[in-house]
Amino acid sequence: MTDTQISRVRMTGISKRYGALQSLDNASLNLMPGEVLGLVGDNGAGKSTISKVLSGAVIPDSGTIEIDGRPVSFTSPAEARAARIEMVYQDLALCDTIDVAGNLFLGREPKRHIAGVPMLDKKLMHERARDMLSNLGIVIPDTWMKVENLSGGQRQSIAIGRAASFDPSVLIMDEPTAALAVAEVEAVLELIRTVSRRGVSVILITHRLQDLFLVCDRIQVMYEGRNVAERRIEDTNIEDVVNLIVGRKFAARSAGHQASHNQAGHTQERGASA
Amino acid sequence: MSSEPNAYSSHPPRMRETTMLDKVIANGGVMSIALFFVVCCFFFAVTTDAFLTAPNLLNIIRQSAPLLIVAAAMTFVITTGGIDLSVGSVLALTATLSAAALQAGIPWPLAIILMLALGGVVGLIQGYFIAYEKIPAFIVTLAGLSVIRGFALLITGGYSIPIEPTSPFVTIGRAWVLGIPAPALIAIVVLLAAYVVFNETHFGRYVTGVGANAEATRRAGVNTRRVILWVYILSGTAAAAAGVILSARLGSGSSNAGQGFELDVIAAVVLGGTSLFGGRGSLVGTILGALTVAVLANGLILSHLSPFFTPIVTGFIILVAIWLNFRLFKGGAKGR
Ligand SMILES: Nc1ncnc2c1ncn2[C@@H]1O[C@H](COP(=O)(O)OP(=O)(O)OP(=O)(O)O)[C@@H](O)[C@H]1O
């Protein structure tokens, strides 16, 4: 990750207005190949919006996006998918009445031709869905189950599995661990480490600040639609990040609490990941 | 979860074998209408002599062909979470125009193609407003219902236009092929095609996806607006086919044909367990629903009851079937 390398993603001057609300105001984002970027900020800071811009789900009012040095302008999520940008949406974006395999393959279902007519290859879809899930260690009893019958954490795992399984070059995770149990959170963090070692760039949005220090190379802080700060992970600590998020010295008990929590896990993790 | 705390180690599947009961409950919508259908048939078979005879049963299928065809298309529309109220009017318009076209000397195969194209274009226009201009389907097709019926009335001046009985056109409605009425044969082909498209193709999958979570389907890279546009093209074309079959069978095109037809179609689809909220549809259910509506109408006439009983009984059956659906099977209804 030297400065001579071309950025995987370079977003500059991104603005997006919803009615009276300026959701993104000249925001930017830079991501190197294999880098893990932690994106943090208050509720409503614009984290989801800027990642949706990158995934093609939201079209910005202005701004430029470059992928591997080439300017792009996504007019639909299909185009971002074609550029191998995958996203775990905060609302998961699952279809409740479709089965697990169908959700994993939504929009890119394998085809087979019967008398020249393209049809869904359900058998292949379910086989590959089982493989995908077991590769990620996700425990779903049956790929034929409708997603509405799964638990919140299982649903989240499906959304993560979908984004991670199609060889992304950029993986965006918007609060991927919000509904997950302890072991599953660990699994997601491990997944992030694994894919970033393979050269996948990752954007992780989370309010669990201690997680950032376990996997991120860099942290970017947003506030009211703007970038306000950026820190390399080794140059900061959890208290610093909390202050950057709220925009002032913040002496709330929870912050101190989190910080002390982190100190313990932090040193340990540094050693482990080195 | 299992007792193994680490999600990354491999687990044996934790699922028990799917039981019969699971399947019945999962297909609650279809099950309750199948039950109703059997009960209705049994009831009329016992109470009337004429019901369970081959000619009568074939007659039921022949008469219900337009309903079956349009209900198949309507299943797609309703599964996307939409509705098409204009099908009765499109049926009337194409019935009158096909009679008029034949009168004007247009060869019958061309007349049929023109009618189907007209239905498709009507669907395209309505679908455009629904999919691309985001106007609720209910409003667009309610306007369509009025406008299209108006055109049919305007063209005929309210009279019906006769079709030459010697024209090969009428065979579409009256001929028998291999002992089966031609309209029934057309309906069977349409239903089979609809079943395959709905359950086995990408388009069918995206129809369900749009109804379940349109935004999620869009984010998965699917052109959801085009999917929505297409379901209205389908329903318009199906309604046109129904108009052609009806005018061929009756030997005339009447601008008053198909009054309330849209309600029968919607009743058939909803009876079959397709959810008006979208995302859940069943073509098998729709077929059973349409046949139930048809059997009721036929059976009540054979019972020498006043035909005015039909709407009353149909209405009650819809209510009870859907109540069963919600309570007993907990299918069809919204899951969460
Ligand atoms: N589709 C939309 N329509 C109107 N306003 C929107 C829309 N999407 C986002 N916003 C607004 O834009 C702002 C930024 O939203 P965004 O979802 O990006 O925040 P966030 O940083 O992801 O917050 P959180 O941590 O709560 O997820 C919010 O104030 C939100 O109300």
Ligand SMILES: [Mg+2]
């Ligand atoms: Mg968000």
